[in-house]
Amino acid sequence: MPNPDSGHQLTGASGATESGRSLRADAQRSVDALVAAARELFATKGVDATTREIADRAGVGMGTLYRRFPRRADLIGAVFREELDACANAARTLAEENSPFEAMLKWMQAYVQLIGTKRGLAKAVSSDDPVYVGMAARFDQQLRPAAEALYEAAAAAGEARPNLDAAEILAAVSALCMSTYDGRPDHPSRMVALFVEGLRLPR
Structure with missing residues (x-):
């Protein structure tokens, strides 16, 4: 004789799974x-x-924000990782x-935007915070290789000055990203455009 509760238990297990999936989807939508919202406001x-501004723009409550990102640094890190990934992927596109040189020139401008929209990042996340350490590691793993690949392709095509250190070029661009003049x-x-143009080999 079948257990009268067995069907209920199976339905309940299935419902729990579906419910769990729904909650995960909702959670992901909240995170996204x-x-x-944070990316737009940081720009x-x-x-x-403020976190209140971010939550309001995202259309979620403060409780949801703090459940998904318990610390402000966690949210800053999530935004930076997303934009860093996009910048790295842009190199391939x-x-x-x-042409190789134009690809490098345009990518360097994308890099300027990445750095420029993160005003105050160093103050917001301490240098020993795991979020900051993770971002620094991600930078080395993704952006440096992207810059190197673009420069090496331009040099191999005879469009950029050869035998330069791509990491040094990126460091110079990073320094220019932090430069200011008359509030402009x-x-x-x-400045980055002028610097990169200086790497172009005359035809």
Whole structure:
């Protein structure tokens, strides 16, 4: 004789699984909305944008924000990782759609945007915070190889000055990203463009 509770138990187990999947999907949507909101606000206000502003823009409550990102540094890290990944991936797309030197020139501008939209990052996340350490490691693993590949392709094509250190080039670009002049927000972009053009071999 079948157990009268067996069907209920099976339905319950299935329902729990479906419910769990639904909760995970909802949680992911909350995370995506919070990261997108933080990215937009960081671009205009820097990382000093308040968590209340971020939650309001994402359309979630403060409780949801703190469940997904218990510390402010966690949210900053999530935004930076997403944009860092996008910048690294852009190197491949630009290489496919442009000449080697133009790909490098355009990617360096994408890099300027990545650095420029993270005003106050060093103050927001301490140097010994695991989030900061993770970002530094991700930078080395993804952005340096991207810069090296683009420069080496341009040099191999005879479009860029040969025998230069790609890591040194990226360090120089990073320094220019932090430069300021007369309050002009486009100053780093213009200086990086001039610097990279100086690497171009005359035809």
